[in-house]
Amino acid sequence: MTGAGTRYGAAHQGHYAGALSRLLAYGADLLCLSTAYVVALALVQFAINTATPWQVEFKNGYQLVLVGEFLWAAVYFGSAWVGFGRSPGMSLLGLRIVRSDGATLDRRHALIRLVAFPLGFLTLGAGFLGIIFGRTHRAIYDRIADTAVVYDWDAEAAKLRDLASRGARRREASVQAPAEP
């Protein structure tokens, strides 16, 4: 990490988020919700198999598991978008969903975005192309919900942290250097 890099990030605060950041955020969300879903399913399976006379085998009912995962993803994204204007993956990458004019995302538009979100997949990925080629980096569901995704992480604080760390390391090195023969 370099100071110039942090300053570069600071210059992008409030700008439309790029494709790579959003992809990584979605990947992180997918990993997070999938892990949680699998763990939850394993716990449910273990509980049922242990505490009841029935035996549950999810391999046989994967359609149900898939539907359950869709529902779980809806809950995951819906609650995060409505409650915080961002998903956990977006928080990790420092992204935030806002209205197209930059206003704070409200519940109604968050739900519209949630409903329109599968269109990106249903269009065989074409719905996501707007993130790469669009002037405002908005996917099809962003256009429907009149939303946008922007960089929101505190790059200035990150820069100060970086500077402080470098300064502290340099001072420690200068203190230790005379002690070493």
Place this chain on the structure above:
Amino acid sequence: MSPETPHLPSTGAELVRQSPDRAGPSAHGGLLRGTDVAVGAAARAARLALRMGETGWGAGVAVARAAAAVPGASSAGRLLGAVTRPLAEEGRQARTRTGSAAETASGRLLEALVPAVVEALDVDGLVRRIDIDDVVRRIDIDQLVRRIVIDDVVSRIEIDDLVQRIDIDQLVRRIVIDDLVRRIEIDDLVQRIDIDALVGRVDVGAIVDRVDVNEVVQRVDIDSVVEETELGTIVARSTSGFASQALDAARTQTAGADTLVSRMVNRALRRKEGDLPAGPPLLAREQAAETHEAAETHEAAETHEAADREPAAETQVPAEDHPGGTPR
């Protein structure tokens, strides 16, 4: 009026300078000569009379002493005194009248002569003949000064009037300030100043009130403060864990990659990056205001620093190291 014939204002007569040798055959000259002869005769007669009087006075005194020794002389003396008293009285009155007449005559003569004499005098020539230096040398200045009561002199001076008559501007113009300052021993002057007392009289609160703290803070290079001071160590220990550093790094690198991708796409689509919106209008406006403020701060700091820097050194400062600056 010619110098040869000065006019006598009081009597209307003329004073004529005349040498005794220049007495001519005129009637006026004859009259003067006659007068001189008469005065000379009278003077001799008077001298003779005075000698005779002295001799007579001596004889009289001797006779009087001899007569006083004769029996019955006192009665004869009293009788003589009674007989001569009217004569003595008359003589005394005549002497008094003569004295008064002489005084009056001498007064008139002086009134007539003095103005003429004064006018006839060459005062300038007289003054020129006076050796002023010699006169001054003879004056005992110390004694003279001791006789002067300075307080009285000073109390008679109207200081206000005196000061109002002084042309201060002209006075100041005549002062060579450089010479004056050069003669001042600054070190001595400073040593004589009680700095503590001076500082004690300064209203520090009023000075601080006049300081624009916000402007001062804006000039502070926060980055340098955090990086170079112990404050940075505190910040690093309190906020900069491994996770946050990794997160900062990931976000920074990702944002950089996003920019790279966007640039490639824009180039492929032949779009100018400057024509594309950077962000939603509200956030972009906010960002633009912050950028503008940062640029102004940067410009102010740069201007402030430029006064203390050499032009050559200024050109060596890289743009990205400027505090508060926004990289383009």
